[in-house]
Structure formats: structure tokens, C-alpha cells
Amino acid sequence: MRATRAHLGPVGFAAIVLLLAMIAPPAPAAALPRYSFEPGQRLVYRGAETMTASRSGMGVERETILSVVRRNADDTWRLIVTMTHTRFGGAGDARRVVHRRHDFHIVDLAADGRLRQRGCDHFDGLDRVTPRLPADAAEATRGWSFTSADIGHRCQLVDRTDDAWTIEITPMSAMNELNGFSSTVRTTIDRGRGIIAEIATRYRHRDRETRTALDRLEEEDRIPASELATLAAEIDGFAEATARYESRLARTLLAGRMPAAAATLTETLAEFEAATSGFRSDTLRARARTLITSHHAATPTWTTRLQKQSRIIGQPAPTFxxxxxxxxxxxxxxxxxxxxxxxxxxxxxxxxxxxxxxxxxxxxxxxxxxxxxxxxxxxxxxxxxxxxxxxxxxxxxxxxxxxxxxxxxxxxxxxxxxxxxxxxxxxxxxxxxxxxxxxxxxxxxxxxxxxx
Structure with a gap:
């Protein structure tokens, strides 16, 4: 008997696919909270802090953007994390911007939240937007801890559903404890996608709540393919140039003596400008311009500091x-x-x-x-x-x-x-x-x- 090939129309084929999907076991949900990203992904979080008992109108708005540049050979993701932090004062028509800060990070993030910084700014927000996750089932049950920017964090998985994990994070800052301040962060992670959906924070001074904050994932889009390819190719060189700049600047501010230190500041910036002038990535070029502008703005302050410390550097230390x-x-x-x-x-x-x-x-x-x-x-x-x-x-x-x-x-x-x-x-x-x-x-x- 000769075998014959069955011919199914589009409707018949779709019916079989649907039947197989109904009888196949569902894909198991991840047993532990884990991050998961795709190269080119761009996640935009927006949030605000509200003063609980203030009539001054003081408050903070912030925007945090996670841009996924690539998957590294060690299975970490190379991310660019930017944060805009805006502090307001006044109320109603008198509301005004008191201070605005922009931070820029290049980091490698593992699925369990282990993180390596690759130069650039060093700010406190990374522990909030990419907290460490439990290493294993035992930690998920009993809790875990991590340290970021000199602050310890105690973590507990407080809720898990089919859709989300909720982690409660308590920063353990000696600086805050000595002055009676504390905070608690509740981070909700989308279980199916492996990305943070919401971050809710409560701040207290002794027994009184002073302010609250809520950050949510509000936008998700893609980095244009041409920019992503350029960014992935140039980001290592940019991180290295930034690290060299930061290292030389730190050494100059630590041990520099005028007038030689002034020349070193100029040379340090010139070296960074030369190292980054050929980059084609719009993201990295913009960051380089920001850093160069900041250097020029800070130079008068650095010069004054160096002039003062030059009076003691190279001199016998006052004894005691x-x-x-x-x-x-x-x-x-x-x-x-x-x-x-x-x-x-x-x-x-x-x-x-x-x-x-x-x-x-x-x-x-x-x-x-x-x-x-x-x-x-x-x-x-x-x-x-x-x-x-x-x-x-x-x-x-x-x-x-x-x-x-x-x-x-x-x-x-x-x-x-x-x-x-x-x-x-x-x-x-x-x-x-x-x-x-x-x-x-x-x-x-x-x-x-x-x-x-």
C-alpha cells in the first residue's frame, strides 16, 4: 500500500495547532525571580516622591531608562542605565525646579541581579532599579542580602503569584540609622517577562512616615537597529575611555599640586575628547558632550581645592x-x-x-x-x-x-x-x-x- 500525503487547508492546520496547545503541558514558570532582557529593548520608568505632611510643595520626579545593548558571552546583559532626578519646590503656580541631576551608567547585569559597573557615574539608584535577586530556593525562603554603594540591603520574597513576584527590600544604612531615618521598598517583577513592573517606597523618620514614592514601567520601545549595532560595537571603548578619565582625574584631585595640577586637568580632558571624538553612536556622543561640559563647569571648584591643598601637600604632616x-x-x-x-x-x-x-x-x-x-x-x-x-x-x-x-x-x-x-x-x-x-x-x- 502506498502512503499518501494528507493535504490540510489553513483552517485544518490551525485547528490541529490549537488542539496540541490545549493538550500540551504549560511551560513551567520560573521557580525563582530572574531578570530577562532582549538586545535592543528600552524600558522607561517614571515616578515621583510625595512629601506626606508637607505644605511646601516639595517633591521629586524621576525618569529611569534601561537600554539593553547586548547579551555578553558570560550570559550577562550589557545595559545603559540613565536617570533624571528633578527636585521641585513651591506649590501651584509657584512650583519651580530646585535641582536636576542626570546620571549615566554602563553595567553588566546577570539574571540573578549580580551587577558589575563599567565606569561612568556612581549613584545610589542602581540598588532600586536592579536589585539583587535570591541565589537559590533557600534564599527565596529565608531571605537574602546584598550591598550596593556602601549600603546593605535585606531582602524578602513576600508574595508570589502566577503573574508576579513581590520583593520587600530594607536598606540598612548606618548613616540613616544614626539619624532615625529608614525606608522600605516593594519591588514587583513581571514573572512572565522577567522585568520590573513597579517600585513602591515608603520613607520614615523615627515613627512617622515622611514621604512615599512610586515608579512604574510606563513605556517600552526598541533602540533603532542602526544605533544598536553602533552602540554595541563602541560601548566597550567608551567605557574604557571613561574609566581612564575618571582614574586620572581622581589621582589629580587626590595628589595634585598647583600649577602642574591645572595642566593635568586640561590634559585629562583632552585625552578623553580625543578618545571619544570618533564615536558614531548618538547615545555615546551625547554622553561624552555631557561629561565634557561637566568638566568645564567643575574646573573652577577643582582649581580652588587644588590651590588650597597645595599648601600642605609636600609639607611635613602636622604632628599630634x-x-x-x-x-x-x-x-x-x-x-x-x-x-x-x-x-x-x-x-x-x-x-x-x-x-x-x-x-x-x-x-x-x-x-x-x-x-x-x-x-x-x-x-x-x-x-x-x-x-x-x-x-x-x-x-x-x-x-x-x-x-x-x-x-x-x-x-x-x-x-x-x-x-x-x-x-x-x-x-x-x-x-x-x-x-x-x-x-x-x-x-x-x-x-x-x-x-x-
Missing amino acids: ALPDLDGTPRDLAAERGRVVVLDFWYRACGWCVRAMPQIESLSARFAGRPVTVLGVNVDRVRDDARLVVDRLGLTYPSVQADGKLAAAYGVRSYPTLAVVDAEGVVRGVHVGYASTLEEDLAAFIETLLGDS
């Missing part, structure tokens, strides 16, 4: 002999032969407290080597200093000094860190908080150790 908070004598002269990092701080300085986990890590990093990390607290009340040290579990010592010692080191704002070499000479001054503080200081210390 003071007991630390435990009563142990600390004599700077006795540290000769070691690199010494002095961190000037006080309790109510939020950025001082924010930087301390990095300084603690720096101290541990150089344990067993000729490096001493010493806090210099300028609070008038000893208990204030003790509270911070105990709350953060700091293991490096802190002495308590009056404003005269800070003035001798040229300290005008906090935190300020002075780096003294093995010969007792001030070699570097770092002013303010930076998310790269530990790495910047560590690289500089290694240079000093190599010179000794």
Missing part, C-alpha cells in the same frame, strides 16, 4: 599625640616608616559615616603591611564618636581632636582624608565621599609603598 577612644596613645611621630591615612570626621556628617565602610575595608586590605588607618573625630562630645564607632563596628582606631588639628591639615569640609608617607610628609588629600574611595586610596597607597 592623642589617646584614641579606647585610651590607647596614638603618636603620629611613632608611625614614621609607615603610610598613614587620617580620616577627619564627625557624627552628624552623613557622608563621613557613609564612607566609613570603605575606610574599614581599606584598613583590612592593608593589614600586615606598613599602613596605619586612623580616624580623627572632631565632635565635642566623646559619646557621639563612640556611638558611630560602635554602631558601624569599626576596628581601626579614632582619636578625638579639636578644630585646630583639622585646620592644620587644611580641612574645610568633611570627610577629608590626608595621606602621609613613610617620611612623615603629606602626599595626598581626598575631600568628600566617593563610591570609589577605597580603590582610589588603595592605588595611591600602593604607589607610596613602592616608593618607600
Whole structure:
């Protein structure tokens, strides 16, 4: 008997496909929350913060855009994350923009939320828009934690349906805890698509809710194919150029002396301009223009800072002999032969407290080597200093000094860190908080150790 080929019309074929779909088992939903993206995807989140009990009209609006550039060889996604953060004041017709900030990130994001930054800005928002997810079923049950931008986060999967996961995230910021502030974030992830759908945040001061925020996925579109191809080809080079620029700038601001430092600032920008001038991606060209404009705007401030720190860099470090908070004598002269990092701080300085986990890590990093990390607290009340040290579990010592010692080191704002070499000479001054503080200081210390 000869086999014959059945001929089905379009209607018959569609009926069979429908029947097979009805009897086939449904595709299993992912057992754990996981991110999933497609190259070319562009997700736009918009939201606002509302002051709970304020009549001033103060508020914040923000827009966050996740652009998916490519899938990397290690199965992470290369993303560009941009955030526009606008703060308003006044009410009604008197409402006005008080401050607007633009942030730009290049990151590699894994399905479970593990994240690597590839240069560019360092801001707090990444923990909100790409939080870490549970590594396994055990973490999904008992909870998990992660650290981002020096802030720990405690996470719990509080709800799961066929359509969504809901994760509650509690930031554990020592800076906020010391001042009675707290917040709770509820992040809803679309289970079928693997993308965040909504982020709801409540902020409190002690027992009172102060403000709320809600961010939602409002738009989704595609990066044009021509721009995506160019972006994917050029993004690595752009990230490398930006990282070189940031590294050289940080080194200049840390150890530069005028007038040579002014020339170095100019050279640093010129090098970045040359490295990025040939890019064809509209996205990267726009970012380069923004960075160049920001450099020019900040140059007067940097120049003033460098002029002031040039008075102490290269000079013998002002000496002191003071007991630390435990009563142990600390004599700077006795540290000769070691690199010494002095961190000037006080309790109510939020950025001082924010930087301390990095300084603690720096101290541990150089344990067993000729490096001493010493806090210099300028609070008038000893208990204030003790509270911070105990709350953060700091293991490096802190002495308590009056404003005269800070003035001798040229300290005008906090935190300020002075780096003294093995010969007792001030070699570097770092002013303010930076998310790269530990790495910047560590690289500089290694240079000093190599010179000794």
C-alpha cells in the first residue's frame, strides 16, 4: 500500500495547532525571580516622591531608562542605565525646579541581579532599579542580602503569584540609622517577562512616615537597529575611555599640586575628547558632550581645592599625640616608616559615616603591611564618636581632636582624608565621599609603598 500525503487547508492546520496547545503541558514558570532582557529593548520608568505632611510643595520626579545593548558571552546583559532626578519646590503656580541631576551608567547585569559597573557615574539608584535577586530556593525562603554603594540591603520574597513576584527590600544604612531615618521598598517583577513592573517606597523618620514614592514601567520601545549595532560595537571603548578619565582625574584631585595640577586637568580632558571624538553612536556622543561640559563647569571648584591643598601637600604632616577612644596613645611621630591615612570626621556628617565602610575595608586590605588607618573625630562630645564607632563596628582606631588639628591639615569640609608617607610628609588629600574611595586610596597607597 502506498502512503499518501494528507493535504490540510489553513483552517485544518490551525485547528490541529490549537488542539496540541490545549493538550500540551504549560511551560513551567520560573521557580525563582530572574531578570530577562532582549538586545535592543528600552524600558522607561517614571515616578515621583510625595512629601506626606508637607505644605511646601516639595517633591521629586524621576525618569529611569534601561537600554539593553547586548547579551555578553558570560550570559550577562550589557545595559545603559540613565536617570533624571528633578527636585521641585513651591506649590501651584509657584512650583519651580530646585535641582536636576542626570546620571549615566554602563553595567553588566546577570539574571540573578549580580551587577558589575563599567565606569561612568556612581549613584545610589542602581540598588532600586536592579536589585539583587535570591541565589537559590533557600534564599527565596529565608531571605537574602546584598550591598550596593556602601549600603546593605535585606531582602524578602513576600508574595508570589502566577503573574508576579513581590520583593520587600530594607536598606540598612548606618548613616540613616544614626539619624532615625529608614525606608522600605516593594519591588514587583513581571514573572512572565522577567522585568520590573513597579517600585513602591515608603520613607520614615523615627515613627512617622515622611514621604512615599512610586515608579512604574510606563513605556517600552526598541533602540533603532542602526544605533544598536553602533552602540554595541563602541560601548566597550567608551567605557574604557571613561574609566581612564575618571582614574586620572581622581589621582589629580587626590595628589595634585598647583600649577602642574591645572595642566593635568586640561590634559585629562583632552585625552578623553580625543578618545571619544570618533564615536558614531548618538547615545555615546551625547554622553561624552555631557561629561565634557561637566568638566568645564567643575574646573573652577577643582582649581580652588587644588590651590588650597597645595599648601600642605609636600609639607611635613602636622604632628599630634592623642589617646584614641579606647585610651590607647596614638603618636603620629611613632608611625614614621609607615603610610598613614587620617580620616577627619564627625557624627552628624552623613557622608563621613557613609564612607566609613570603605575606610574599614581599606584598613583590612592593608593589614600586615606598613599602613596605619586612623580616624580623627572632631565632635565635642566623646559619646557621639563612640556611638558611630560602635554602631558601624569599626576596628581601626579614632582619636578625638579639636578644630585646630583639622585646620592644620587644611580641612574645610568633611570627610577629608590626608595621606602621609613613610617620611612623615603629606602626599595626598581626598575631600568628600566617593563610591570609589577605597580603590582610589588603595592605588595611591600602593604607589607610596613602592616608593618607600
